[in-house]
Amino acid sequence: MNKKRVIQISVLVFVAAVFFFLAKGMNAVDIVEVGDQAYNFELEDLDGTIHKLSDYEGKFVVVNFFATWCDPCIEEAPELEKYQQSYASEAPLLIIDRGEPKKRVQDFKVKANSTSTFLLDRDDKISKTFNVVGQPETLIIDPNGIIREKIIGPTTAEDLKAIIATLKMNGF
Structure with a gap:
């Protein structure tokens, strides 16, 4: 050559x-992890209202990623509803669906008899930004918007309450 x-x-x-x-x-x-500032997403709920993470500034927020076909998510649903009924006024719960049609999520919400806020991540972009690989995965975000905890797999209302209580005791 x-x-x-x-x-x-x-x-x-x-x-x-x-x-x-x-x-x-x-x-x-840009992927965000535990300890990082959470990405300020804007997602539509089932009624067409846009929710921004920054709307919840000053409070702890529980963000749960799920899919209607996911068996562990279905099993976790009663625990999330229990959390919603007992603790969401102190630390709101946002459930983010990963790329499914709105009608399917609406049907799931009715069947689960849920009063939680379901948000639609139509293109799975927000899930990818939070480095969500499977479902369910749950994030606990502190009042300053910092991701403090990531739970992979199902969780319970009591576990969420305990984690938030511990974070509060530690000054977050």
Whole structure:
């Protein structure tokens, strides 16, 4: 191979690498983890009202990611409703559906006899931003918007209450 050909191939590889990294950067999602400032999402509820995480500033917020077809989510639903009835006035509960049709989520809410706020993450972008891999996953966000806890798998009303109480005792 002559020197001119080596230079041409090197330039081509360099241009391809630059294009790849620029394209990746344009589509990249900033991921937030425990200890990070939570992403201030805006999602629609089942009635068409937009909810922003910042609407709940100054309070602890419980954010639960779920899907209607997920067996552990279905099993967890009564516990989340128990939490909603007993503790949500102190620390609101937002349940984020991962990319399902609105009608399916509405039917689930009726069947589960839930009074919780269900939000629609139609393109799963918010779930990806919070690095949610499966469901159910639950985040506890402090009054300053910092993610303090991530629970992978089902949780209970009492566990949520206890975690928030501990965080409050620790000054969060």
